[in-house]
Amino acid sequence: MSAPSTLYRPFTHLVRITVRGKQFEVPENNTLLRCLQYLAPDDVSYGRFCWNEECQYCRVTFDLGEGTPERAALSCKLMVQEGMRVKEVTTEIRYCLRNLGLEEKGRGCP
Numbered sequence: 418m419s420a421p422s423t424l425y426r427p428f429t430h431l432v433r434i435t436v437r438g439k440q441f442e443v444p445e446n447n448t449l450l451r452c453l454q455y456l457a458p459d460d461v462s463y464g465r466f467c468w469n470e471e472c473q474y475c476r477v478t479f480d481l482g483e484g485t486p487e488r489a490a491l492s493c494k495l496m497v498q499e500g501m502r503v504k505e506v507t508t509e510i511r512y513c514l515r516n517l518g519l520e521e522k523g524r525g526c527p
């Protein structure tokens with residue numbers, strides 16, 4: 418059994434999202450936090466995330482494309498969608514994604 422594949426809910430393809438202005442492809446049918454773990458496996462695994470909607474360290478703001486409303490959500494609960502644009506992230510997420518070359522400008526979530 419290969420360990421990494423057991424982390425993810427079953428998926429058949431990748432969807433395109435942007436995180437702080439940078440485009441990525443991540444597994445559909447998974448939560449956004451799990452998808453961020455897909456992008457930065459070690460750093461997100463060692464992050465201080467409860468994965469259970471309690472700690473709030475995974476909070477993000479996002480929209481679903483041009484002209485759609487911006488919303489806040491917990492990424493451990495939010496299912497990823499094609500075209501999702503993650504705009505603001507917590508300090509914890511920013512730290513975990515520090516090696517992905519994301520935009521530095523803009524404010525983070527508290």
Ligand code: FES
Nearest residue numbers: 468471472473493
């Ligand atoms: S990881 Fe703790 S609330 Fe989402």
